[in-house]
Amino acid sequence: MLAMNYRGPYRVRLDRKPVPVCEHVQDAVIRVTRTCICGSDLHLYHGMVPDTRVGMTFGHEFIGVVEETGSGVNNLAVGDHVIVPFNIACGKCHFCKQGLFGNCHESNAQATAVGAIYGYSHTAGGYDGGQAEYVRVPYADVGPCKIPPTMDLDDAVLLTDVVPTGYQAAEMGGIKQGDTVVVFGAGPVGIMAARSAWLFGAGRVIVIDHVEYRLDFARRYCPAEVYNFRSIEDPVVFLKKTTDSLGPDVCIDAVGGDAAGNALHTLMGTKLKLEGGSAIALHWAINAVKKGGTVSIVGVYGPTGNMIPIGNVVNKGITVRANQASVKRLLPKLIDHIEAGRLNPKELITHKVPLEEIADAYHIFSAKLDGCIKPVLVPPTARA
Amino acid sequence: MRNLPIDPSTIPGWGIDADPRNDPTYPMRDRSRDDDTGMSWERPPLQTRRVEILASIEHNRLPAVLGTSTPPRGLSGMIRRQAFKYSESQWTHWLMLMAADRVNVVEGLVDDVGRGRIPNVPAEMGIRSELAHNRAGFVEKVAIAGAVVGLGILLARVTRPHPHGGRGRRV
Numbered sequence: 001m002l003a004m005n006y007r008g009p010y011r012v013r014l015d016r017k018p019v020p021v022c023e024h025v026q027d028a029v030i031r032v033t034r035t036c037i038c039g040s041d042l043h044l045y046h047g048m049v050p051d052t053r054v055g056m057t058f059g060h061e062f063i064g065v066v067e068e069t070g071s072g073v074n075n076l077a078v079g080d081h082v083i084v085p086f087n088i089a090c091g092k093c094h095f096c097k098q099g100l101f102g103n104c105h106e107s108n109a110q111a112t113a114v115g116a117i118y119g120y121s122h123t124a125g126g127y128d129g130g131q132a133e134y135v136r137v138p139y140a141d142v143g144p145c146k147i148p149p150t151m152d153l154d155d156a157v158l159l160t161d162v163v164p165t166g167y168q169a170a171e172m173g174g175i176k177q178g179d180t181v182v183v184f185g186a187g188p189v190g191i192m193a194a195r196s197a198w199l200f201g202a203g204r205v206i207v208i209d210h211v212e213y214r215l216d217f218a219r220r221y222c223p224a225e226v227y228n229f230r231s232i233e234d235p236v237v238f239l240k241k242t243t244d245s246l247g248p249d250v251c252i253d254a255v256g257g258d259a260a261g262n263a264l265h266t267l268m269g270t271k272l273k274l275e276g277g278s279a280i281a282l283h284w285a286i287n288a289v290k291k292g293g294t295v296s297i298v299g300v301y302g303p304t305g306n307m308i309p310i311g312n313v314v315n316k317g318i319t320v321r322a323n324q325a326s327v328k329r330l331l332p333k334l335i336d337h338i339e340a341g342r343l344n345p346k347e348l349i350t351h352k353v354p355l356e357e358i359a360d361a362y363h364i365f366s367a368k369l370d371g372c373i374k375p376v377l378v379p380p381t382a383r384a
Numbered sequence: 385m386r387n388l389p390i391d392p393s394t395i396p397g398w399g400i401d402a403d404p405r406n407d408p409t410y411p412m413r414d415r416s417r418d419d420d421t422g423m424s425w426e427r428p429p430l431q432t433r434r435v436e437i438l439a440s441i442e443h444n445r446l447p448a449v450l451g452t453s454t455p456p457r458g459l460s461g462m463i464r465r466q467a468f469k470y471s472e473s474q475w476t477h478w479l480m481l482m483a484a485d486r487v488n489v490v491e492g493l494v495d496d497v498g499r500g501r502i503p504n505v506p507a508e509m510g511i512r513s514e515l516a517h518n519r520a521g522f523v524e525k526v527a528i529a530g531a532v533v534g535l536g537i538l539l540a541r542v543t544r545p546h547p548h549g550g551r552g553r554r555v
Contacts, residue, residue: 008489011508024431024449050481051464053454054492072429090428090448097425098414106428106448109439113472116451122438123481126451138449139428174409177402198395201402205390223395225387273482294409304478323411333401342397363510369517 002379003057003132004358009047010366012359017057020128020136025072028140030064030084033382034157035130035355037061037365037375038086039187040300043257044121045362048270048277048302051110051122058119060086061160062130063153064382066140075141082144084137085327086161088116088125091142102324107138113303115324123303131358133379145331148339154346155338157376158188163334163345165298165325166192166254170200172296172321173250178203180248182239182288184281186214186226188348188374189298190254194222195343197250206248208235208284210260213371221347229261229284239288249293251285256299268307276302286312297322351375354383438468460488 005015020029038061044052066080076082089096090106095115107116108125116138119129129135137144147156166189175181181197183190186209197205205224209215215226232238240247257269257277261284269278277300285295286309295318313320337343350373353361361375392398428448435455439446456464467480496503514522 007492007503007508011503011505013504013508023434023452025429026449047485050478050485052485053456053460054488055454057453088449092425092428094423094425100411105423109437109443109446109450110468111440111472112442116447116449122451122453126437126453128451128453168410171401171406172409172411174407175402176404176407177399198392199397199399199401200406201392201399203392219387223390225390302478303472304475319408321409321411326411337397340397342400359508360510360513363513364517367514367518369513 001133002355003128004059004355006044006052006056006058007054010045012045012058012362014356014358017132019134022068022070023136024138025070026139026141027070028066028073028076028137028144029068030062030082030130030135030137030144031067031381032062032064032130032133032135032379033081034064034153035059035062035132035377035379036157036160036162037131037361037377038161039189039258040120040256041362042366043277043300043302045366046258046270048257048273049121049123050303053122056119056121057128057132059129059131059135060118060120061157061162062118062135063147063157063160064130064135066144067134069140073140076144080144081147083147083156083159083331084118084130085143085145085164085331086117087143087324087327088118088127088138089142089328090139096142099326099329100323101143101326101328111303117324131355131377133355133381143328145328148335151335151338152346154349154352154376155344158345158348158374159331159334159338160327161325162188162348162374163192163338163343164327164330165189166194167196167199167330167334168323168325169193169252169254169296169298170196170202172298172323173197173200173252173294174319174321175200175202175250177201179250180204180206180243181250181252182206182208182248182285183224183252183254184208184259184285185254185299186211186218187254190252191218191221191348191373192343192345193252193254193298194218194224197252198222199337199342206239206242211368214368214373217373235261235284236287243290247288247290247293249290251289251293251295253282253285253295253297253299255281257301259299265307273302274304275306276304277306279306279308282306282308286316286318289316289318291316292318294319294321298325348374349376353377355379438464441468441471458488458491460484460491463487
């Protein structure tokens with residue numbers, strides 16, 4: 001089969017690999033029909049996540065058709081077209097039973113601090129991902145969800161990560177009616193977090209980034225007030241001034257370790273890799289948020305340390321909420337929002353690219369070329 | 385870019401998920417469903433281990449399913465095995481893994497050549513899309529790289545010891 005092959009930082013290609021097989025009685029093998037490049041794949045692509053091995057196939061956002069099931073799979077049948085959450089979760093452990101499907105304890109041998117994620121380095125379990133024609137899906141009875149017959153496949157593929165992660169970012173903010181919510185990052189997740197903030201009753205939604213075309217999209221799509229941090233001298237002072245000097249009620253970090261905006265963080269986090277990425281967006285979120293407010297983090301950072309003003313978290317009495325999205329928990333609600341027209345995720349897709357052009361798709365997304373917001377890859381087996 | 389006033393009540397679904405009980409918010413401990421004592425849940429069937437799996441020393445047992453992509457091998461594999469002697473709490477663990485990743489890139493190049501394949505690095509880096517969408521930026525990067533290499537060559541010549549003593553030719 002054709003599959004993405006990581007060769008090193010900023011280098012990927014498409015190669016032939018063996019078709020995966022069921023390695024466990026609860027596995028399924030899925031023929032991929034849509035797969036995305038996620039903003040967090042770029043952390044891997046940039047060489048920021050430890051234990052990212054040459055030869056691995058990335059891709060944790062994919063949907064597809066069940067081709068084969070293990071003897072212990074009862075809820076899926078060959079031919080089902082399914083949404084596959086990016087988390088690999090057993091459904092039985094201490095954490096899954098609490099709805100913490102992003103924190104499963106029965107799927108990642110390499111680390112206890114991270115649940116398992118498809119195609120996301122060995123730090124997240126060492127599973128090949130879905131940027132391929134076929135992919136192995138463990139615990140197939142637990143994660144995958146059949147795509148409703150009326151749902152567009154482009155909406156469905158964004159339910160694997162982008163929509164639930166953005167929605168959970170707003171949910172973790174504990175937004176109350178009339179709250180001012182600031183989202184750092186106008187990538188797909190940040191845009192979806194800003195859109196979701198309205199569902200929780202926000203009174204004002206502000207998006208901060210430095211990429212003009214993305215800010216322009218967020219202004220229309222979310223809708224939101226948008227500001228380019230390069231054109232405001234100090235984002236924290238600006239946000240205080242625009243909220244009657246108190247600061248926003250909720251700040252959401254939807255950027256993670258690739259944040260621009262501070263030379264020291266860029267040097268330490270993204271160039272020298274001595275931090276778990278550049279944490280300037282989180283730094284701004286902590287310093288801007290109102291005393292007693294909430295900072296919600298869905299931006300992805302590496303497992304080492306980061307320079308953030310933790311003293312201000314204490315002194316301001318801030319609540320910090322963070323997690324990988326619990327996709328399975330949120331899917332029923334989010335499918336309802338899409339079917340009712342309250343969310344329209346497929347509008348985020350700017351590039352639909354053959355899987356064979358994966359190296360160019362990564363570069364376009366990484367370098368933010370051609371107005372790219374969300375690239376979707378379509379394997380040849382799905383185009384036949 | 386001009387921000388126009390937004391009336392929240394005109395946004396489809398505004399406030400539909402507002403919930404006063406969402407405080408404290410997700411994730412929070414659900415005491416109704418965490419009555420296990422320790423790791424006592426009913427485990428899924430265990431996957432047979434067919435490749436080398438490096439496991440965190442913070443686990444007291446392997447999880448029921450295992451990722452089997454790209455097992456450790458070569459010099460990078462040796463470094464990874466050493467890294468897994470340290471806990472996730474130790475920087476040594478992560479820094480050794482980062483070092484192994486860099487070694488692994490070189491191993492990948494050697495492996496390609498060993499199989500008779502010269503990797504097309506520009507294509508792997510998406511040069512086609514760079515030329516299509518950022519030609520000016522590409523030219524700028526090439527010019528900067530050329531200038532840096534040229535400067536390096538010049539400095540090397542200037543600082544090269546003179547064969548008959550002295551500090552080299554002045555330019």
